[in-house]
Every structure is written in C-alpha cells, then in structure tokens.
Amino acid sequence: MSQVTNETVIECLKTIKGPDLEGDIVSLGMVSPIMIDGGKVIFTITVPSDQTEKLEPMRLAAQRAVSELDGVTSTTVIFTAEHAGGSAPSSQRPTASANPPKAPTNSAARQANNSAPVPGIKSIVAVASGKGGVGKSTTSVNLAIALAKLGQKVGILDADIYGPSMPRLMGIKDQPTVNGKILTPLEGHGVKVMSMGFLVDEDTPMIWRGPMVISALTQMLREVAWGDLDVLVVDMPPGTGDAQLTMSQNVPLAGAVIVSTPQDIALIDARKGLNMFRKVDVPILGIIENMSTFICPKCGERSDIFGHGGAREEADKVGVPFLGEVPLHMEIRKNSDGGTPIAASAPDGPHAQVYAEIAQSIINSLDGAGFEGVAPSITFE
Amino acid sequence: MTDSNPNDTPKDIRVSKERGIMRLFYHDGTEGELSSEFLRISSPSAEVKGHGPGQEVPQIGKRNVLITNIEPVGRYAIRIIFSDGHDTGIFNWPYLRQLIDEKDTRWSDYLQDLNSKGLSRD
Numbered sequence: 001m002s003q004v005t006n007e008t009v010i011e012c013l014k015t016i017k018g019p020d021l022e023g024d025i026v027s028l029g030m031v032s033p034i035m036i037d038g039g040k041v042i043f044t045i046t047v048p049s050d051q052t053e054k055l056e057p058m059r060l061a062a063q064r065a066v067s068e069l070d071g072v073t074s075t076t077v078i079f080t081a082e083h084a085g086g087s088a089p090s091s092q093r094p095t096a097s098a099n100p101p102k103a104p105t106n107s108a109a110r111q112a113n114n115s116a117p118v119p120g121i122k123s124i125v126a127v128a129s130g131k132g133g134v135g136k137s138t139t140s141v142n143l144a145i146a147l148a149k150l151g152q153k154v155g156i157l158d159a160d161i162y163g164p165s166m167p168r169l170m171g172i173k174d175q176p177t178v179n180g181k182i183l184t185p186l187e188g189h190g191v192k193v194m195s196m197g198f199l200v201d202e203d204t205p206m207i208w209r210g211p212m213v214i215s216a217l218t219q220m221l222r223e224v225a226w227g228d229l230d231v232l233v234v235d236m237p238p239g240t241g242d243a244q245l246t247m248s249q250n251v252p253l254a255g256a257v258i259v260s261t262p263q264d265i266a267l268i269d270a271r272k273g274l275n276m277f278r279k280v281d282v283p284i285l286g287i288i289e290n291m292s293t294f295i296c297p298k299c300g301e302r303s304d305i306f307g308h309g310g311a312r313e314e315a316d317k318v319g320v321p322f323l324g325e326v327p328l329h330m331e332i333r334k335n336s337d338g339g340t341p342i343a344a345s346a347p348d349g350p351h352a353q354v355y356a357e358i359a360q361s362i363i364n365s366l367d368g369a370g371f372e373g374v375a376p377s378i379t380f381e
Numbered sequence: 382m383t384d385s386n387p388n389d390t391p392k393d394i395r396v397s398k399e400r401g402i403m404r405l406f407y408h409d410g411t412e413g414e415l416s417s418e419f420l421r422i423s424s425p426s427a428e429v430k431g432h433g434p435g436q437e438v439p440q441i442g443k444r445n446v447l448i449t450n451i452e453p454v455g456r457y458a459i460r461i462i463f464s465d466g467h468d469t470g471i472f473n474w475p476y477l478r479q480l481i482d483e484k485d486t487r488w489s490d491y492l493q494d495l496n497s498k499g500l501s502r503d
Contacts, residue, residue, distance in 0.1 A: 053452075054450070248455045250455070252455060253456070282456065376394050377392070378459070379394070379395045381398045
C-alpha cells in the first residue's frame with residue numbers, strides 16, 4: 001500500500017466539478033489545506049452557507065473520489081460555510097455520537113430535510129402497523145433476512161427511537177464504529193443493521209421530543225455507511241407521528257408493508273397507517289397477517305386466537321395486495337427474542353418459507369419502483 | 382391533505398430565469414403556470430392559513446417575492462423557499478393542481494380581500 005501524499009489528493013480533487021458545474025473545486029479555491037495522518041485524509045470545502053444542502057452531492061463526490069485513492073483508509077470531508085445570511089451551516093448539524101443529538105432549531109431541522117434519495121440505496125421499504133405489539137419488528141427482521149437469502153443486499157433501519165428492538169432481535173451486542181461523523185452499521189445474519197439501541201443501553205429510556213427524533217432518524221438514514229443496498233427495510237415505530245412523517249418526507253419511500261393481526265382493534269390502526277402512506281403517495285406493497293392462527297403443538301388443534309383472515313379481508317376491501325399469513329408460533333417468538341430469527345436459524349422450515357414468499361413478492365413489486373421516475377424534475381432556467 | 386390522484390403528480394417543474402414564474406408540466410399533457418407572488422400568498426403553511434378556518438393571516442406586500450429554491454418532499458410534495466424567507470409551505474401535488482385550476486377566482490378573491498381591508502400588494 002503506497003503512502004498518500006498531498007499531491008495525489010489534490011490531483012484527485014481536481015476531477016470534482018465546482019458548483020454550477022464550472023471549473024473544479026481546487027482551482028476555484030474551495031479546498032482547505034489537506035491534513036493527512038497515515039491513511040486518514042481530512043479537508044474542508046468552503047461553500048456559501050445557504051448552499052450546503054444543495055452542494056451535498058459535491059461533498060459526497062469528493063469524499064468518494066478520495067476514498068478510492070490507494071492507501072486511503074478513511075476520508076473526512078467537511079463543509080465550512082461562508083456566512084452570507086443567518087442560516088446555520090450544515091457542519092453544525094448534530095454529529096453522530098453516543099450522545100443524544102443537539103435539539104435542532106427550526107431551521108436546522110428543515111435543513112436536514114433533504115428528500116434526495118440516499119446514495120447507494122436502491123429502494124427503501126417501510127414496515128409499519130399503526131398499532132404496537134403486532135410483531136412489526138419480528139416481521140421486519142425475518143423479511144430482511146429472507147430478502148438477503150434471495151440474493152439481495154439488505155440493510156435494516158430500526159426507526160423505533162423510543163423502543164429499539166433490533167440489537168436483541170438480531171443478537172448484536174457491539175457498538176457501531178464512528179468514522180468522522182459517519183457511523184458504520186453492524187451486521188448480523190447477512191444484513192446491515194442500524195438502531196438507536198446500539199447507541200444507548202437497553203434499559204435507558206430515550207426521553208426526547210419530536211425534533212430530536214427527526215434529527216436522530218435523519219442521521220441514522222443519511223450518516224450511516226450503508227454501502228450499496230438493494231433494499232433498506234425500515235422497521236417503523238407504531239403510530240402515525242413524527243417518525244413516520246419524517247420517513248415519508250425525507251426520502252422517496254419505494255413502498256410500505258403493513259403488518260396487522262387479524263383482530264379488529266389492530267386492523268383499525270392498520271387502516272390508519274395505510275391511509276397515512278396513501279396521503280403521502282407511498283405505494284402500499286401489501287398487508288401481512290401476523291399471529292394469523294395458532295396450531296397447538298401438542299394436539300394439533302387450530303385456535304384462531306386473534307381471529308383469522310381479517311387482514312386478508314381488509315386488503316381486499318381497500319384494494320391492496322395481501323402478502324401472506326404468519327402463524328402465532330412459539331418457535332418464531334423464541335428465536336426472535338434469542339437473536340436468531342427463524343428465517344436465519346431454520347431457513348428451510350415452514351415459517352421461513354412464508355417469509356421467503358413474502359420477500360419474493362416484495363422484490364417483484366419493487367422491480368421498476370425505485371427512485372427513478374418517482375419525482376418530477378425540478379429545473380431553474 | 383386531500384387524497385391524491387396519480388395524474389396530479391407533475392412530470393416537470395420549471396422556474397423561470399427571473400424566478401417569478403413556476404411552470405408545471407403533467408404526464409397527461411396539461412400544463413399550468415403560477416406566479417411566485419400567487420404561490421407565496423397561497424402557501425399552505427400554518428403561518429398563512431392559521432390553525433383552522435377563520436385564522437388566515439392576510440399576506441401583504443408580496444408583489445416582488447420570488448422563488449429562491451424548491452426542495453422535493455418525499456414523493457408527494459415540494460417545499461418552496463421564497464425570497465422573503467418564507468419556507469414552511471409544503472405544496473402537495475393535488476394542491477398545486479387545485480391552484481392552477483382555481484387561479485383566477487383565488488386571485489380575484491385575494492385582491493378583493495386586500496382591498497376591503499385597505500391593504501396593499503406592495
């Protein structure tokens with residue numbers, strides 16, 4: 001491995017076009033002196049403070065180009081803002097750390113609200129329910145693993161800031177490493193994972209108001225080195241509040257999967273979740289009936305503890321696909337809590353099979369439903 | 382928010398060079414034109430509409446307001462940032478379509494309202 005030099009970095013940065021695509025960022029005098037420490041490269045790019053958000057792709061391009069140089073182990077590119085007005089420079093956005101992010105001011109929260117697709121992620125799929133306790137997280141995990149087994153590159157984002165369950169469900173106890181302000185996701189069962197649960201102790205409550213949740217979610221989405229992903233599964237918290245709205249506004253979601261038990265009380269909330277996604281133009285990929293029925297392991301008798309078929313009827317009624325039924329089964333629950341989701345621990349069993357079928361139909365509906373063609377083009381003449 | 386119709390999603394949004402006109406082109410071939418002043422006074426933001434009927438805040442002196450930037454919001458809307466600093470209006474596709482369809486009546490209502498209150502566009 002060769003030694004990184006100032007010259008090689010400068011040469012490389014000359015390939016990055018400036019704002020307005022004129023000249024390059026080096027000749028425009030936007031790049032600070034380069035700091036090199038072994039394989040670590042750090043520099044800043046100076047931009048007008050009101051353009052930090054617009055120029056984020058430029059920052060990423062510079063970061064990517066330098067990261068690919070021989071001998072570079074990490075690259076940190078920071079925007080410094082020329083103060084043109086009163087807006088906050090983006091370098092003041094909360095940094096990734098185990099500490100709770102600073103509560104953003106109104107304008108900072110809005111600055112973070114950048115609806116550009118996340119680079120490298122083809123489709124983002126939300127798994128939501130409306131009601132809590134219907135098995136969203138278990139479903140998310142098993143779906144993510146089933147998608148990975150079907151050859152997809154998969155990540156899972158635990159958007160439940162108040163009750164993160166991914167560390168336990170995936171059996172991951174490590175902490176993510178921080179590279180500059182970018183968190184490296186953890187990996188389990190072939191799936192990349194990011195959760196608030198990695199950053200705080202399992203018993204520590206997150207006592208946060210909405211803006212903090214919005215800021216944390218934006219960070220977990222955008223300031224995580226997800227790499228190239230075919231699908232990012234987002235395990236949504238219950239309800240239709242800040243977290244759901246942030247996810248709907250921050251990125252063009254490729255689709256949403258609604259999980260419900262067959263019980264009426266759960267279906268009422270599922271309908272709310274479904275209608276929320278409809279209002280923000282997110283396609284509904286379908287409904288999954290969880291805890292669909294119970295087969296007694298001793299006598300084989302079938303008991304429909306929460307009823308049966310309610311979610312299928314609901315799907316028919318509102319005209320969205322019905323994706324499948326997952327039974328209420330001890331093995332699913334036990335493996336979930338034990339950190340060995342059934343799709344990974346018994347991939348050939350009947351339960352994993354159900355998840356595999358649902359995963360396949362999600363892949364089918366995602367084909368051609370990525371970010372392209374979603375949003376209108378916006379042109380300033 | 383109204384329920385959306387896929388035909389309401391524009392294909393192309395263009396802002397004129399001097400930033401005073403936004404033109405929308407739709408998949409069905411229709412198009413519409415909205416001035417920055419009209420968009421500004423029609424902002425769906427709570428700062429303009431208030432938090433319920435009857436709480437509307439009259440928007441005055443917006444004649445020279447221009448469009449500074451447009452940001453996509455999810456897949457259902459855009460946020461328009463205006464030159465007077467107003468940036469809390471999220472315009473969803475059905476609302477933009479409605480503004481195009483009801484442009485004339487809404488505009489004359491606005492002028493009348495200003496007039497009756499003795500307020501001005503300048």
